[in-house]
Amino acid sequence: MRKSRLDTLSRKEALSRLLAAITFHPRKETVPVTDARGRVTAEPVIARMSMPPYPAAAMDGIALRTKVTWGASPLRPVRLREGRDFTYINTGDPLPENADSVVRIEKVNILEGGGVELTEPALPWKHVRQPGEDVAAGEVVLPAGHRIRPVDQGALLAAGVERLTVVCPPRVGILPTGSELVPPGHPLKPGQLREFNSTVLAGFLEECGAVPDCQEVVPDRKEALRAAFLSAADRCDIVVVNAGSSAGSKDFTPRVLAEVGKVLLHGVAARPGRPVVLAIIGETPVVGLPGYPVSAYLAFDWFVRPLIRHWYRSGAEVVPPLLARLGREVRGGLGTEDFIRMRVAHVDGQYTAFPLARGGGITMSMVRADAWLRLPPDTARVNAGEQMELEWVRTPTEVEHTLVLTGCDDPLLDRIGALIGRISPGWSLFREYTGHEVGFELLRKGGCHAVAIHGDRWEGGFSGIIRIRVAEREMGWITSATAPEPVSGVADLIRLGLRLINRPPGSATRKRLTQLLNEQKAGRLPSGWERTEGSHWKAAASLAGGTADVTVGPRSVAKAFNLVWRPAWREPLDLVLPRSVAESDAGRALIGTLRCRDFREMAAQLGGYDHSRAGEIIDPPVTKNSKGGRWEL
Amino acid sequence: MRKSRLDTLSRKEALSRLLAAITFHPRKETVPVTDARGRVTAEPVIARMSMPPYPAAAMDGIALRTKVTWGASPLRPVRLREGRDFTYINTGDPLPENADSVVRIEKVNILEGGGVELTEPALPWKHVRQPGEDVAAGEVVLPAGHRIRPVDQGALLAAGVERLTVVCPPRVGILPTGSELVPPGHPLKPGQLREFNSTVLAGFLEECGAVPDCQEVVPDRKEALRAAFLSAADRCDIVVVNAGSSAGSKDFTPRVLAEVGKVLLHGVAARPGRPVVLAIIGETPVVGLPGYPVSAYLAFDWFVRPLIRHWYRSGAEVVPPLLARLGREVRGGLGTEDFIRMRVAHVDGQYTAFPLARGGGITMSMVRADAWLRLPPDTARVNAGEQMELEWVRTPTEVEHTLVLTGCDDPLLDRIGALIGRISPGWSLFREYTGHEVGFELLRKGGCHAVAIHGDRWEGGFSGIIRIRVAEREMGWITSATAPEPVSGVADLIRLGLRLINRPPGSATRKRLTQLLNEQKAGRLPSGWERTEGSHWKAAASLAGGTADVTVGPRSVAKAFNLVWRPAWREPLDLVLPRSVAESDAGRALIGTLRCRDFREMAAQLGGYDHSRAGEIIDPPVTKNSKGGRWEL
Structure with a gap:
């Protein structure tokens, strides 16, 4: 039995220390635009061709030279003959040679026998989409570092781009540790626990554009941990260890990490999630998450998500806060940041927030949570009735x-x-x-x-x-x-x-x-x-x-x-x-x-x-x- | 050449007409929880076992019966012997038989020779997680109709649920029509256009939990269209046709739909996206989208997304609006709703919105759009400087x-x-x-x-x-x-x-x-x-x-x-x-x-x-x- 003091750096300082210690060299690959949804551009994408590539009809109607319509009026309509004076044209069709305008079919009087009559002159280039109206060859379609949405795929294909260079997703190893853990699908014996954090973390990783590399459960033995850490660090861009980061007698993670790499810190001044370990093995960052699910999810948010953003060189996501009054007093710890799961009632247009169970092991509190309340280190308590800024977990629609x-x-x-x-x-x-x-x-x-x-x-x-x-x-x-x-x-x-x-x-x-x-x-x-x-x-x-x-x-x-x-x-x-x-x-x-x-x-x-x-x-x-x-x- | 009058129902009336005409019978299937991310529960999911299943240590420390600590004080510490009086215990371990409390390791004085000393009495059930503290067998973990997130997977596995019944995603056929269209990957000849709407629509469908079933381009021939419609309606839960829904000479979609099924309406009072066709073939709803990309995307939002929500019986997503002042005057059409793509500047904490190119064919305007401005049918114009509610397209972070x-x-x-x-x-x-x-x-x-x-x-x-x-x-x-x-x-x-x-x-x-x-x-x-x-x-x-x-x-x-x-x-x-x-x-x-x-x-x-x-x-x-x-x- 060992007692250990945890570090008390703020989350921000801890993250700076981690990012300062690493240099990512993201791989790139070329993929078809049709497979590129959700990928991140590695370089600016330039239009290869103009869209439309030729002058095209913007409406269904007739194409003609404006000259032939000069002088048309309701009193003196102009009669035109198909083939000689005009051509029927559908939206998107190329404008015929010599035509410089399109008249909408609604403005055309179709005569018996094939001709038409117009009661006003056509304007040059009216209802004509000029080449490049949408996008002109050479224009920047997407900047570097852009996550590709379906509408982007459409614009790329319109611009003649069929393949593009994207950043390869980081491979993130997930190492569950603990001799009592049993993966899903295997029966539980007394004293054993279901290993479910890997499933949750893999889902988080896929959602933020990383490839999870889930390993088998590593037993609480130093040699097994050492081998697993070294192999994962070698194969992956980031390694997530779960758990063994706290101070129990079987919590070998920090000790073994110190042997095979460099421990940057052990513990941050934020709860739950406090006993996190940050380390480097070779050039690979390693994040040791606490074992309690909610603590693990929070520490994942604090350190693994920023690592993935760093890989993609993308900025942090800032969402508008949820303004709610507290339905009940909330207490925090002085000197430590507290993250409290909150339930939010929406009654008569007013949001009222209540703290949920605070234990790190309560997985249901994450299922039920509508929002996080963050109490800064200098706030020991907030009274009921006070207006606070919360961070959404569910969507406003769901809450309402x-x-x-x-x-x-x-x-x-x-x-x-x-x-x-x-x-x-x-x-x-x-x-x-x-x-x-x-x-x-x-x-x-x-x-x-x-x-x-x-x-x-x-x-x-x-x-x-x-x-x-x-x-x-x-x-x-x-x-x-x-x-x-x-x-x-x-x-x-x-x-x-x-x-x-x-x-x-x-x-x-x-x-x-x-x-x-x-x-x-x-x-x-x-x-x-x-x-x-x-x-x-x-x-x-x-x-x-x-x-x-x-x-x-x-x-x-x-x-x-x-x-x-x-x-x-x-x-x-x-x-x-x-x-x-x-x-x-x-x-x-x-x-x-x-x-x-x-x-x-x-x-x-x-x-x-x-x-x-x-x-x-x-x-x-x-x-x-x-x-x-x-x-x- | 045929002139047609389009219907002028509001979007809301049109959607009601569509939903009233169909009855979905969603299929269900049972899947492992580990594969269930993003799936929608078909029925309430009930906890199979309690978590924790037994009384467990909530902290690293020693487990004991409180009785042995009675009377302990700093002046009269109580000495305990390992094995007889206490057991070392790690977080999550089952509480030994007879123990009824856990003392945190930080409160324990470890003596030379193996014993420990306590300076205060332990409280019954302190630092003990009771069985079912997280979730108790029989409790509802997730309601029906819930889209499964990673944290839900964790709670399900913790509650002993390994498999669950989910709603099968609807299969949505995408039929691109138009003899001039060429799919990605094939060279373009003069007069041909790249078919990219299928790629965009397939991406939208995947994002909202449907399975796209992309068909080959159908040429503008009635027989070909008829065969394609019937086959898709037979195989799919929803069919999306793109395009041929407007009034050009080759726009056969409405006519052929009327032959093989029932046309519910042709045209809504909203722009762009107005010339949409809603129909039923057998029991399968068919949405004929306009050919212009932006019009197609909007009509997709108006009719296909609600059909998919209807399939899953989920409510409409309502997101908080973006409040911005208009940087420039915007004009709409009386009697028709107008959807205008907007660009939003965020300078000195103030949002200012500007209209982007309004043509339905401008794919880049969707790449560049920050928000939609919706002008109701009775609004012909909004002046520069007016404060408006917009609908976000990009995220606030991106805009800021x-x-x-x-x-x-x-x-x-x-x-x-x-x-x-x-x-x-x-x-x-x-x-x-x-x-x-x-x-x-x-x-x-x-x-x-x-x-x-x-x-x-x-x-x-x-x-x-x-x-x-x-x-x-x-x-x-x-x-x-x-x-x-x-x-x-x-x-x-x-x-x-x-x-x-x-x-x-x-x-x-x-x-x-x-x-x-x-x-x-x-x-x-x-x-x-x-x-x-x-x-x-x-x-x-x-x-x-x-x-x-x-x-x-x-x-x-x-x-x-x-x-x-x-x-x-x-x-x-x-x-x-x-x-x-x-x-x-x-x-x-x-x-x-x-x-x-x-x-x-x-x-x-x-x-x-x-x-x-x-x-x-x-x-x-x-x-x-x-x-x-x-x-x-």
Whole structure:
């Protein structure tokens, strides 16, 4: 076991150090224009011929010498004979010898017997495309360093260019390291992990015009690493190692790199992605990425993308920021830059951004992220409500067609997200467990479109809202295989001394549990009272994984994980939304989904739901005096 | 010859009519996640396993039961023995049986002899990733209709998903029609045209997730068209015909479509792209695009892209508009929507947009376009200076790294554009011939970065400007092979009765020609006096094409076209730019290019330039009293 201090250079300094240490000599090749989409020009491309190559008709009509039309007027039309005075001509046809104008067919009176009549004189060179009108031989069609789009291919072919010289893409080696990693397609044994970063990094590389060269997993042995590094550095223009760049006992990457090459730095003052290693083997730059997926993706953005731009000599991409107010306070670390994945709600034309899970290992946070928030090293915290500049991850369209649902948790709510885009093309759902209290606060501030609630009574304090039924759900006690017997109430819980996963503070279910404990005069809290999970699924996953014994949740969750479930109560699961939202595209997409047949089928498949009133408007939306009723919590 | 009236439905109505007439039945297929980048999910994808699958260390450190650390403090550290009390653990490793916490290695004092010491108690489940922390089995990872990105592939593999069901891309037939068309790679005979729209359309299709099925060119014969349409409609999900959709004598497309299927409409109220044909053969939608490239690209955007989105059931992409003021008045047609390609200057943080060439045949206008301006049917004209919403074509980054150069024309100025990106990565040049008067007006308004001038005297009316030498150029009389003898002055021009291509009104060279004619007391203007070309290259291309006999221009142009050239005068070619621009990134990129060796080599290669002072600052910038001097025009 070794403790290591990481370097604390800024990203910018670290990148300068890397770029200063290398000199690329990009290869060039000549390719047909028809295969050149996405390639980058190695030199300026000059037009070989003029387009059009000859004077050509710009309209369908007749070609003639203007002289023959002089004096034409509505009172004294000029009659012309085909062959002698004019020729019919189609758009793009070469102008006949001696003709100097084209008259549009719409202006021509065609006479019986073949001749035509004109009622106004033609103008010289009217409706004639001059040679080179589009592009003239010798003109620069594309500069060097230009990434070729379909429209560029068209202009090149028009200009007589059939082949052109492009920069060869850099070959980038991807070396996954770690004895516990197993590539996709092979079964996992206990303790092994799926190696998926190579797939992600290869996709990134293809998107930015590099050729990924994916290697087999290298085990955590110095000799194996050494051989793999040397071979990749020899064969590739850039090498990406993933991972082994942090400070664990098996993190050999920096040490081996120092042996076979030169380590430029180990660690930057930015999180996640901090424990990156930058090195050179021979003339080949090597970027050692952290193993956590999100950290690896960020460090890839910071160092590998700029290397590829450097190869192509192209400038950095700057996109307009997303201006959003923060829906929640965000904290960073002093002295280090923080990159925080954010979810963005678009309600009533206002963007509101919320931080997502911050762990480097949360791959789903990258799937769900709408934007990055970058906190500079001197910012320890930003308050809720502040306006910030974010960097887009999804597109504005996607964000503006995302329905944001907060409040309580239920797997059936996930299924809305699975279906909404099928019912309303382009729409998707973001669901965040916040509990109903925070949910209502967000609803008030425009931070979400709707709040999920369960039970019958709730304190909205709103006017102009409606309430829509999702389903009635069956709630109960979920126990793992580690529990000696199933649980059917709080008494069992205490008696058996089981490890609970509780609902978060403020949640209605937690309050109900408290009430039940008081009624039982339990005297002490069950073990694990303070251990909470926002999502019923995650709680069930912990039970299935053996780190807890019991939780309270919907029958559907227990069914999915094959856990034991005993009924406790039934309760409605509803959505509350402002009338204005219900009448907007977002609301229509949501209600349409609840009412479709597929949704009912999904509810039936999950189990534990009565979906007979799904999508119904519940009137009145607020039941103030239902204390003691069946639904009360 | 047939005259036809085109329909005048709006684009929106036309698209509704098309979509109402078809029902797609997209095929599905199952593919490995590793091959799924860019594919669209056919159904929601559910996590198969939890990630992590077991409780795992979130940090490098030691795993232990918290109980053994109770009571630890700096004054009373707790000593632990490896094996009995704790195990060393690396990030991602499974937590050992019985352990319920991880202490970061940085907080551990490692003792001689193998034990460790802690100075504070460990917290339960601290630095432990619970099973399913990232994704829990049963959770929805991706909704249906989602286009898969690399980060999605990572999350899918993490969630134990190895294969998934995706929508098969639609097969889109591309039928080029026209007997005069020759595909790339085959030599062109006189009167033939290069068929390049298929290449462009295939690129568009691949970019939007369709499989192009490019057919051979179909000649303009009804039977051939009929057979090609039927076969393509049978084999493909969508058919794109290009062209033959307008009203020329060989435009059979609508007629043949009506015979083999049903024509839904012919023509929309939008330009260019107006003469589009929408039809159905069997169940297959057919879009007949106009032949002019830009018209074809637009009609593709209007009808083919929405068909592909419809296939995938995905929503329309809406991107934030570009807000720019118009640098010049723009006119549209009443009753028709107009799409105008625009060039955008970004000077001092302000976007100013200028219309580019409007012909549907100008492929270079699509290469040069930064944005589209859409004028609705009720707008006949928008004045210069008005703020408008434009649609981006290039990215904001590209536009903001484009140096805009106006003023006089010279091929050497093109070469700055060919080189600037090589000297300053990311930068490109937009050059527009405006003449120096309009150029200075633009410079004053922030519509360009610099103005090219020739000759020695000019009226800037500026302060705080600098003048930079490009080269000294040789100007003279350029004659085509159609001229009976070379021209050496205006006297020859009149005497031989040659057809001139003049410089545009307001240009210094035109003024000089006027002056020479007056001195000669010519009495009449040469033939073609009113025929002008903004660019010397285009004028030379017309000479080479035989539609004119003589023009005045730089030696380099005559050399490139192998035309006869006789010297007339020499003059400096300079750039004028505000000092603030010269000191900005844009100015540095420009001056750096003029001073580099490659630029001098290019000037030497073009011929007719003295490049010895290229990039030098000319002092004083304004020479007021040089009348009668060698350089005066």
